[in-house]
Amino acid sequence: MRHYDLVVVGAGTGNMLLGDELARLRTAVVEPDRFGGTCLNRGCIPSKMFVLAADAARGARASARLGVHASVDHVDWTAIRDRIFHRIDPLHDSALTYRRNNGIDVYTEEGRFVAPKVLEVGNERITADTFVISVGSRPVVPDIPGLDSVAYHTSDTIMRIDEVPASLAVIGGGFIAAEFSHVFGAFGSDVTIVQRGPRLLTGEDEQISARFTELASRRHRVLLDAAVTSVEPSPEGVTLTVSCPDGEHVVRAAALLVSVGRRPNTDRLDAAAGGLELDEHGHITTDSAYRTSVPGVWALGDVANHFQLKHMANAESRVVRHNVLHPQDLHTLPYKITPHAVFTDPQIASAGLTEQEARRRGIEYLVSVHDYAATAYGWALEDTTSFVKVLANPHDRMILGAHIIGTQAATLIQPLIQAMTLNLTVDRIARDVLYIHPALTEVVEQALLAL
Structure with missing residues (x-):
């Protein structure tokens, strides 16, 4: 068996771990797919490039x-797709070549543990003093009768199709469903969303979720509290039988996207x-320093946390890099909150407690909603539907949660994230900072002043 100082399993965020500080270690990377992982190849980055084109189409029609x-x-x-992937696809080969040219062994077959700290890769077995596991996640394929008899897509494949389908059925109502319904709707598909919950994006603040569901229903056919009971091929492409509170519905579409989780x-x-x-x-359990139950084995990213957020995995990789180098001086993540955004139309961003979470946990709060x-x-903008919502503790004046639906929500929320992270009171961030007039950031200022 070949032995290493360090083996990184998974070259998505795991590849980012390998900075100059680790160059002295004899290192191997195990990656059977593509360097860059989900985010670069079939997730955050290409999907947002599609969203930008969709925003342009929607903007023109709404002008x-x-x-x-x-x-x-x-x-x-084809031009949109090829612009995106002609830029992304060459990065795998260049990353692989770069690692090999700098003395790192790269294994391109899948690795499976056969014992603690013994990994079987193809016909070889390798061991290491230190392993970092960053093998990510993949789409869930639900057990729906007939699904295996039709051609369907997940987020892994939908971005590389050859043409925009005339109609698209989407199973699921989360981030992926919201973003791709926007993209294909903007490009001309007739979209039907089948969501088992009472609203779309049910993990968001209820007020945000309700507003988004209302707006999405103006663009698409949206079936709520709905369950797909069967799928079968049809001359058009695919036929879904859907059980809804008002009875059975039949959905016919040229293409099917399954987006029910990862x-x-x-x-x-x-x-x-x-x-x-x-x-x-099925996630690997770690402590706050990202140590697993096996000494010398660390884990980060989607395989270890429930967030499925690239910015969280990036932060974890910085912590793990330090901890691998300095096991006697372990760092943990300093962040109290984990913000996220949904790049749909309208854009959505969130950080901290939702109002329903505060109620459920019996936390006192004040709330301000500003349009x-x-x-x-x-x-x-002639915008009549977007708003900023901020929750704060009435006693210590700290922000408990921030939720935005509207243009540039993911950017507008950043000063609120910083205030929550740096323990700035509502009073300080509202009154001790100048907000440029007439920039859109004034909507944040006004929500804070109302608190």
Whole structure:
């Protein structure tokens, strides 16, 4: 067996771990797929590049409200797709070559543990003093009768199709469903969303979720509290039988996107054989320093946490890099909150407690909701549906939660994230900071002043 100082299993965020500080270690990377992982190849980055094109198409069609009468003559799907992947796809080969040229062994077959700290890769077995596990997650494929008889897509495949389908059925109502419904709806598909819950994006603050569901229902056919009972091929493409509170519905579409969640890849890794303790969802359990149940084995990213957020995995990789180098001086993540955004239309961003969480936990709070329409830039946008919502503790004046639906929500929320992280009171961030007029940031300022 070949022995290393360090083996990194998974070259998504795991590849980012390998900075100059670790160059002295004899290192191997095990990656059977593509360097860059989900985010670069089939997740955050290409999907947001598609969203930008979709936003442009939606913006042109909606510009009449501003007195600009524009139309979209043609959406060149192939040009959009190829612009994205012609930029992304070469990065795998360059990353692999770079690692090998700098003395790192790269294994391109799948690795499975056969014992603690013994990994079988193809016909070889390798060991190491230190392992970092960052093998990510993959889409869940639900057990729906007939699903295996039709051609369907997940987020792994939908972005590489050859043409925009005339119609698209989407099973699921979370981040992925919201983003791709926006993309394909903007490009001309007739979209039907089948969601088992009472609203779309049910993990968001209820007020945000309700507003988004209302707006999405204006663009798409949305079936709520719905369950797909069967799927079968049809001349159009696929036919779904859907059970709804008002009876059975039939949904016919040219293409089907399944987006009901993701699962960690610990089964493919055979983590249990490696002595790694798993939680009830199949994630590798770690302590706050990202140590696993096996000494010398660390885990980070989707395989170890439930957030499925690249910015969280990036932060974890910085902590793990330090801890691998300085095991007597362990660091943990300093962040109290984990913000996220949904790049749909309208954009959504959130950090901290939702109002329903505060109620459920018996936490006292004050709440302020401020509409974009009540600010000068909101007037310019002719925006009548977007808002900022902020929750605060009435005693210590700290922000408990922030939720935004509307243009540039993911950017607007950043000063609120910083205030929550740096323990700034509502009073300080509202009154001790100048907000540029008439920028859209005034909607944040006004929400804080109302608190």
